[in-house]
Amino acid sequence: MSRDTPSVETAPTDRHGEALVSVRDLEKHYDTGVSLLDRLLGGGSNPVRAVDGVSFDINRGETLGLVGESGCGKSTVGQTILRLESPTAGSVSFDGDPLAERGDLTGFRRNAQILFQDPFSSLDPRMPVGESVRQPLEIHDWPWDGQGNPAERRHERVAELIERVGLSTTQLDRYPGEFSGGQLQRIGIARALALDPDFVVLDEPTSALDVSVQAQVLNLLADLQSEFDLTYLFISHDLGVIRYICDRIAVMYLGEIVETAPAEQLFTDPRHPYTEALLESVPRVDLQERERDIDPLAGDVPSPRNPPSGCRFRTRCPAVIPPDGLDIEQESFRAITDVRDRIADREIAVETTRDALAETTEGEPGEERVAARLYDRLVDVELPEPERRRVQEGLQAVAAGEWDRAAEHLRERYESVCETDHPTGQVSCHLFEQ
Amino acid sequence: MGEPILRVEDLTTRFFTEEGQINAVEGVSFDVEPGEVFGIVGESGSGKSVTALSLVDLVESPGRITNGSVWFREPALAARIREDDPDTAAADGEMVDLRRLDDNERRALRGTEFAMIFQDPMSSFNPSITVGTQIAEAVEVQRRATANPRAVRSRTQGFGLLKFLTTSMVPTVDYVSEESRDRAVELLDTVGIPDPASRATEYPHQFSGGMLQRAMIAQALATEPSVLVADEPTTALDVTIQAQILNTLGDLQAEYGMTTVLITHNLGVIARMCDRVGVMYAGEFVERGSLEDLFERPSHPYTEGLLGSSPALDNGDRRLQPIAGNVPSLLDEEMPDRCYFADRCPKAMSECLDKPPEFDADGSEGHRARCYLARDAYDPGDALPEGYFDES
Numbered sequence: 107m108s109r110d111t112p113s114v115e116t117a118p119t120d121r122h123g124e125a126l127v128s129v130r131d132l133e134k135h136y137d138t139g140v141s142l143l144d145r146l147l148g149g150g151s152n153p154v155r156a157v158d159g160v161s162f163d164i165n166r167g168e169t170l171g172l173v174g175e176s177g178c179g180k181s182t183v184g185q186t187i188l189r190l191e192s193p194t195a196g197s198v199s200f201d202g203d204p205l206a207e208r209g210d211l212t213g214f215r216r217n218a219q220i221l222f223q224d225p226f227s228s229l230d231p232r233m234p235v236g237e238s239v240r241q242p243l244e245i246h247d248w249p250w251d252g253q254g255n256p257a258e259r260r261h262e263r264v265a266e267l268i269e270r271v272g273l274s275t276t277q278l279d280r281y282p283g284e285f286s287g288g289q290l291q292r293i294g295i296a297r298a299l300a301l302d303p304d305f306v307v308l309d310e311p312t313s314a315l316d317v318s319v320q321a322q323v324l325n326l327l328a329d330l331q332s333e334f335d336l337t338y339l340f341i342s343h344d345l346g347v348i349r350y351i352c353d354r355i356a357v358m359y360l361g362e363i364v365e366t367a368p369a370e371q372l373f374t375d376p377r378h379p380y381t382e383a384l385l386e387s388v389p390r391v392d393l394q395e396r397e398r399d400i401d402p403l404a405g406d407v408p409s410p411r412n413p414p415s416g417c418r419f420r421t422r423c424p425a426v427i428p429p430d431g432l433d434i435e436q437e438s439f440r441a442i443t444d445v446r447d448r449i450a451d452r453e454i455a456v457e458t459t460r461d462a463l464a465e466t467t468e469g470e471p472g473e474e475r476v477a478a479r480l481y482d483r484l485v486d487v488e489l490p491e492p493e494r495r496r497v498q499e500g501l502q503a504v505a506a507g508e509w510d511r512a513a514e515h516l517r518e519r520y521e522s523v524c525e526t527d528h529p530t531g532q533v534s535c536h537l538f539e540q
Numbered sequence: 541m542g543e544p545i546l547r548v549e550d551l552t553t554r555f556f557t558e559e560g561q562i563n564a565v566e567g568v569s570f571d572v573e574p575g576e577v578f579g580i581v582g583e584s585g586s587g588k589s590v591t592a593l594s595l596v597d598l599v600e601s602p603g604r605i606t607n608g609s610v611w612f613r614e615p616a617l618a619a620r621i622r623e624d625d626p627d628t629a630a631a632d633g634e635m636v637d638l639r640r641l642d643d644n645e646r647r648a649l650r651g652t653e654f655a656m657i658f659q660d661p662m663s664s665f666n667p668s669i670t671v672g673t674q675i676a677e678a679v680e681v682q683r684r685a686t687a688n689p690r691a692v693r694s695r696t697q698g699f700g701l702l703k704f705l706t707t708s709m710v711p712t713v714d715y716v717s718e719e720s721r722d723r724a725v726e727l728l729d730t731v732g733i734p735d736p737a738s739r740a741t742e743y744p745h746q747f748s749g750g751m752l753q754r755a756m757i758a759q760a761l762a763t764e765p766s767v768l769v770a771d772e773p774t775t776a777l778d779v780t781i782q783a784q785i786l787n788t789l790g791d792l793q794a795e796y797g798m799t800t801v802l803i804t805h806n807l808g809v810i811a812r813m814c815d816r817v818g819v820m821y822a823g824e825f826v827e828r829g830s831l832e833d834l835f836e837r838p839s840h841p842y843t844e845g846l847l848g849s850s851p852a853l854d855n856g857d858r859r860l861q862p863i864a865g866n867v868p869s870l871l872d873e874e875m876p877d878r879c880y881f882a883d884r885c886p887k888a889m890s891e892c893l894d895k896p897p898e899f900d901a902d903g904s905e906g907h908r909a910r911c912y913l914a915r916d917a918y919d920p921g922d923a924l925p926e927g928y929f930d931e932s
Contacts, residue, residue: 175778286866316583317805321849321862343778346851350860373853387783389808391850393835396812402783406748444734455738462737483735 125163125199126305126337127187132160132196134179134186155410156182158361159196164305169331169338171352171369173345173384177407178358180341184307187339188218200305216246219298223310225290229282235293236278239264242300267296271326288319292326299330307339312347324351345388349373357381360418361410365533377533379425404440414447416525417536421447426524427536434493439520441487445497446516452509454480460505477501543613544571545799546595546767547635551608553587553594554872561872564590564603566823571906572767574613577793577800579814579831581807581846585867587823588803592771595801596654597638597646611635612767614649621645652685655760659772661752665744671755672740675724676716678762683720727758732788750781754788761792771803786812807850811835816906819843822868822880827914829907839901839909841885879911883929887913889922 135153157179164170172180185191187198189211198205200214208214222228229238242248243260253259265275271292282290291311298306308327312320328351331338342348348355349369356366357380365378376382383403389395405422408414414421421443428439448454459479463471480501481494489497496519503512529536553565565587572578582588593599595610611632618631621641630640638646658664665674721740728736731754744752753773760768773789774782790813793800802813810817811831818828819842827840838844848861865884869875879885882892891912901907901914908914 175780288866316867317807318583318845318849318863319866321851321860322864324851325860325862344851345779346853349853350851383780385853387779388853389783389786389806389812390853391807391811391835391847392854393811393832395808396831398812400783400787402787403780404784406750406781407778455735458738458741483737 122165122167124166126166126201127164127339128199129163129183129187130161130197130199132157132183132186132198133194134182134191135194152411155361155413157186157193158410158413160356160358160361160363161196162356162363162366164337164339166304166337167331167335168353169340169351171348171355172339172341172358173343173348173355174358175343175384175407177360177410179361179410180343180358181309183358184220184309184339184341188220188307189214190220212246216301217303218305218307219301219303220307220309221291221294221298221311223313225287225294225314226282228294229290229297231282234279234281235285235290236264236268238282239267239278239293239297239300242297246301248301263300264296267300268293270299270330271296272322286319287315288322291315291323295323295326295330299334302334303336305337305339307341309341310343311340313342313344320347327351345385357384360407360413362418362534364419364535367532377538378419378535379423379537380419383422383424414525416523416527417529417534419535420522420524423524425537427522429520429522432519434490437487438489438493441485441489442493442497442516442520443522445484445500446513446520448484449500449504449509449513449516454484454501454504456480456505456507459483473502473505476505480504543573543634544611545574545613546572546801547609547611548572548595549609549611551591551594551605551610553590553599553603553605555603557602559871562870563823563872563875564870565594567608568818568820568823568825569608570818570825570828572799572801574766574799575793575797576815577802577813579810579817580801580803580820581805581810581817582820583805583867585870586820587870588805588820589771591820592656592769592801592803595767595769596656597650598656605639609640610638612638612649612653614653617645617649648685652682652763653766655763655765655768657753657756657760657768657770657773659775661749661756661776662744664756665752667744670741670743671747671752672721672724672728672742673716675727675740675755675759675762676720678759679720679723679727680716682763683717724758724762727761728755730761731755731758731792732784733758748781749777750784753777753781753785757785757788757792761796764796766799768798768800769803770800772805773802774809775804775806782809789813807846819846822875823870824880824910826881826911827901827909829901829909830904833901833903833907837901837903839899839907839914840881840911841887841913842881843909845884845886882924887918888924888928890924891922892924 134157135155137153160183162170172183174180182191186193189205200218205211205214229235240260243263249256249259264278268275268278273289273292285293312323315323324347330336340348340352352369354366354368355372356363357378359380365381372381373385376385386400387402403422408421420426424436426439426443428434456476460471460476463475463479477498481498485497496516500512500516503515523536527536529539531539549569551565551568555562555564568591570578580588580591590599590603594605599605613634614636615634618634618636621628621631621636630637638649641649665671725736725740728740733739733751733754747755774785777785786809792798804810814831816828816830817834818825819834819840821842827834827838827843834843838847845863849863851860852858863884868880878894879892879896882888889912896910896912898908898910899914901909
């Protein structure tokens with residue numbers, strides 16, 4: 107097999123451990139456009155911060171796993187690295203060269219390929235699969251050494267690829283509709299490997315497949331990696347799969363990487379509270395599973411349009427750090443923080459509560475009584491007396507319609523380092539910064 | 541084994557499509573005891589969802605349940621039916637056969653004693669009605685059914701000019717009563733939705749996926765059902781949300797002693813929730829037994845294969861043992877007259893070319909497998925020659 111970059115031809119194995127892909131402060135914001143109405147009202151744009159400043163290296167020959175829940179931005183990272191999306195900030199270097207400085211990306215595109223999640227929609231339904239696999243060869247004008255008859259060489263190359271991924275050459279003239287999902291994903295792999303790339307982004311490559319077929323494809327990917335000396339970025343939400351195939355793992359949450367660690371270490375000794383919760387949440391195929399006590403994360407992922415200040419995980423974190431001098435249980439502190447978040451989002455139905463109170467009693471209920479009712483509805487844990495009073499006072503301000511005063515009153519006492527400072531580091535959590 | 545609350549016998553559901561007859565569910569039998577969680581696990585296209593739909597009689601055209609019975613324990617009804625007709629086939633002891641009851645009886649029973657949770661909460665709610673109202677509606681149906689068991693019709697049933705005219709002329713007539721609304725808020729609280737009173741007034745799009753799945757569970761609880769059928773209830777959710785929902789389901793199950801039939805493709809979910817499990821392949825139960833039977837001593841090579849191909853969280857070094865080949869077609873004309881798994885089976889023998897019967901397997905009572913290997917030890921000498929199925 108020929109390669110166009112002489113440096114690789116000389117001694118690829120010597121360069122293991124060197125960074126092939128370097129990502130620095132990569133950012134991808136989707137601005138859904140500012141409407142005329144917004145402009146008239148003076149509102150600025152509020153972009154979706156899909157990827158918000160991620161940095162990592164992928165070393166030659168390794169598989170870096172990127173894991174996270176839906177909407178955390180992991181697929182956008184993959185697509186932005188490959189320049190299928192252009193980043194709004196930050197840089198990506200491939201083999202030492204910053205991509206932004208390359209005028210022509212053709213060489214890079216030849217060397218960096220992608221395999222998508224859904225095999226049914228990533229192949230042209232009206233093109234025989236053999237042609238789909240041949241297309242990259244034609245586009246990049248392979249063979250580059252110019253020897254032999256190009257059409258024949260390409261035909262041979264396609265046959266070689268299709269057999270390598272476990273299909274037969276008799277199937278080359280068939281259309282995608284005639285294959286199962288697992289077979290189509292094999293064809294996608296053949297197409298991605300056609301130009302003998304160094305780097306492949308695998309974007310949830312087995313998520314659409316059944317577990318028995320998933321195992322076939324994972325084993326194939328692992329075999330191909332050692333055979334062709336490939337470097338993978340493996341994007342998945344499935345921690346079992348990630349563990350099986352990856353050397354190092356980066357965990358993403360709401361557009362940021364919260365922890366990076368070697369696979370073994372991440373699974374045996376997770377540091378970040380989010381990583382820990384994620385691992386704990388996965389149901390094990392094990393007889394003892396029923397007895398295992400899972401304390402799942404509360405709540406949902408916040409909107410990437412308006413991520414929380416400081417640490418983005420703090421709205422769901424089971425280990426938020428209370429301010430110095432405030433001696434309080436985590437559960438109570440969590441309850442107070444939740445009330446504060448709702449005040450900040452102005453998400454407390456004061457009117458409904460007032461109306462409900464007015465129905466049961468004579469006359470307009472006072473702010474104190476509305477606040478007491480709100481307190482009962484919003485706080486379901488027993489708070490120590492001084493905190494109970496403080497929160498009541500805050501809710502009284504809410505009942506009076508003074509949201510900002512309420513927020514300020516509670517902030518003074520309960521502001522945590524997790525909301526003021528953005529954590530950094532391999533494990534981006536304030537618990538690990540001291 | 542105690543007295544089952546649900547006994548499925550030889551259930552067969554087929555779809556009569558333009559391409560031909562599809563044997564989605566073929567001769568499925570199992571018992572479910574009161575208060576237990578029975579799991580059905582299988583890959584896509586194995587017929588597990590159609591089995592769920594068949595239980596609650598929601599199979600839609602071109603599909604039809606062509607054979608079998610779904611026995612449900614309802615002593616009072618069984619006695620009444622026998623009084624009306626002593627020779628009835630619809631009652632057996634304390635059990636009644638849902639498929640042989642007349643339509644009204646069946647609807648009354650199905651609506652109140654059975655509830656179902658679907659995979660995709662977003663498409664299971666009406667987007668233009670508030671969540672609270674939709675749950676209250678289910679409560680109202682139950683309330684009216686108890687008041688007048690013979691006439692159960694919700695406003696969601698029936699179309700036509702008359703209905704259109706009455707609703708447009710008297711729009712203020714509210715189907716849902718105030719008590720039902722209050723009950724809906726209570727239910728939302730039960731399933732762990734914070735601030736349920738104000739969430740009840742919101743529309744489905746204002747809920748996140750996890751919250752909406754909780755709301756669907758609340759709706760299912762509205763009729764205080766005896767049997768809950770949950771079809772992939774957490775598949776559309778992220779893993780942290782999945783853990784929340786499974787905990788909620790587990791708590792409710794313990795609290796109400798609800799019998800649950802849980803359908804999933806995820807062996808981890810099975811391990812977390814189920815007492816006994818059936819494994820489906822190509823429309824059939826290939827093995828069923830306790831969780832321990834399946835995990836510790838699987839008899840059917842397909843069960844072994846499923847376990848071997850699931851990546852484990854606790855051990856990253858084990859190489860996965862996939863099952864070769866692909867999930868088979870369920871089109872009648874393409875289904876061979878042999879064990880459907882034989883062409884993917886690493887231990888296929890010449891006997892497997894006949895249809896294998898079901899055998900009692902080692903382990904607990906009720907551990908059965910549709911495989912000769914459940915009865916006989918495997919002898920590599922009996923194996924079919926390699927490449928036997930390549931031609932066909």
